[in-house]
Amino acid sequence: MEILKVKNVYKIYEGKVPFRALNDINLTVEKGDFVGIMGPSGSGKTTLLNVISTIDSPTSGEILLNNKNPHTLKYSKLALFRRRELGFVFQDFNLMDTLTIGENIVLPLTLDGHKVSYMDERLNEVAQQLGIKEILNKRIFEVSGGQAQHAAIARAIIHSPSILLSDEPTGNLDSRSSKNVMELFENINRNNGATIMMVTHDPLAASYCNRVIFIKDGELFNEIHRGDSREKFYQNIIDVLSLLGGENNEFSAVRIK
Numbered sequence: 001m002e003i004l005k006v007k008n009v010y011k012i013y014e015g016k017v018p019f020r021a022l023n024d025i026n027l028t029v030e031k032g033d034f035v036g037i038m039g040p041s042g043s044g045k046t047t048l049l050n051v052i053s054t055i056d057s058p059t060s061g062e063i064l065l066n067n068k069n070p071h072t073l074k075y076s077k078l079a080l081f082r083r084r085e086l087g088f089v090f091q092d093f094n095l096m097d098t099l100t101i102g103e104n105i106v107l108p109l110t111l112d113g114h115k116v117s118y119m120d121e122r123l124n125e126v127a128q129q130l131g132i133k134e135i136l137n138k139r140i141f142e143v144s145g146g147q148a149q150h151a152a153i154a155r156a157i158i159h160s161p162s163i164l165l166s167d168e169p170t171g172n173l174d175s176r177s178s179k180n181v182m183e184l185f186e187n188i189n190r191n192n193g194a195t196i197m198m199v200t201h202d203p204l205a206a207s208y209c210n211r212v213i214f215i216k217d218g219e220l221f222n223e224i225h226r227g228d229s230r231e232k233f234y235q236n237i238i239d240v241l242s243l244l245g246g247e248n249n250e251f252s253a254v255r256i257k
């Protein structure tokens, strides 16, 4: 089943010199897919994620989520659509420091006016699965970055969204926490059937995806699929990144000498 369809999408940022950030992007994401988006800095990854998540709108073309185009919805309906159909995980966690971790996690359900008993039940299930039961009463400043990101992922999946969108989820984490977070994504993809789209610079993080789409200068460049071996996939990702090039400091470890 198709969850997401991006059809002939263009994004032009107007300005003194208009800039074409997305140039005829076409892609489809099936239910249960786990897709990585990679590309050099400025290639349009965040722009793509933003037009899919309805934070921004495309200049032309169509985005369909479950066969509906959210960009045609009025503001109030759009807010509801976002809240019910989408889950977000950001680099800087975006958790509220005035709430406990548990209160943060149930926020999407609170906003939808669910019964307290149902919210408690879901919180318990999700916290159990993510191994964060012992931090539910803590606040953000009392937990590690890795734990905060686990809480952010719990919040993003508690309402079982159609698609989980994530921009650099491991960007602020050390390598061990990054690995834990990617194993968690892999786990919710495989065991809960969650559909995930993730932008990342990190080839190791990307190697947990089922496929990786590369973009360059706002255009699709290549797409590769994970086979049986994550290690092999990691190597393939690095090979494509070296073909892509990028800025001098970017992908420095993986450039062809």
Ligand SMILES: Nc1ncnc2c1ncn2[C@@H]1O[C@H](COP(=O)(O)OP(=O)(O)OP(=O)(O)O)[C@@H](O)[C@H]1O
Pocket (backbone or CB within 6 Å): 013, 014, 015, 019, 021, 039, 040, 041, 042, 043, 044, 045, 046, 047, 048
């Ligand atoms: N609001 C804006 N107005 C004008 N240009 C913009 C705007 N937002 C992004 N751009 C430009 O569009 C291009 C794509 O930006 P985008 O943030 O999507 O790239 P990215 O691949 O996510 O980069 P990074 O990896 O550095 O985050 C860049 O050249 C950027 O300067």
